[in-house]
Amino acid sequence: MVKPNRSLATQRALVLRGCLDRLVARVARPLIQCQIVQQQVISFVTETHVPIPKELLDILVCPVCKAPVKLLADGSGLKCGACRRVYPVRDGIPVMLPEEATIAPE
Numbered sequence: 001m002v003k004p005n006r007s008l009a010t011q012r013a014l015v016l017r018g019c020l021d022r023l024v025a026r027v028a029r030p031l032i033q034c035q036i037v038q039q040q041v042i043s044f045v046t047e048t049h050v051p052i053p054k055e056l057l058d059i060l061v062c063p064v065c066k067a068p069v070k071l072l073a074d075g076s077g078l079k080c081g082a083c084r085r086v087y088p089v090r091d092g093i094p095v096m097l098p099e100e101a102t103i104a105p106e
């Protein structure tokens with residue numbers, strides 16, 4: 001009676017595999033596609049959008065004193081004209097957080 005048990009186990013395994021395949025098709029593949037899109041967006045932002053678009057610079061202000069910020073010559077940060085805080089630019093994305101900012105000497 002070992003053989004029928006095995007075939008039952010095999011049938012169950014096949015049903016389970018069918019369920020898993022459907023699950024993969026419905027959940028995992030969109031997730032993978034989502035990751036690919038995310039990677040494309042990141043590479044687009046980091047490779048194509050450095051320096052930061054002017055439209056974005058125009059609306060960015062210092063979160064502490066609400067004064068406009070200017071992009072540093074080397075593109076590494078955004079400097080507030082009023083309080084001299086320099087907000088870092090990481091992977092082409094400005095980090096407008098006071099705790100991440102450094103104070104420029106002059």
Ligand SMILES: [Zn+2]
Pocket residue numbers: 062063064065066067080081082083084085
């Ligand atoms: Zn400021």
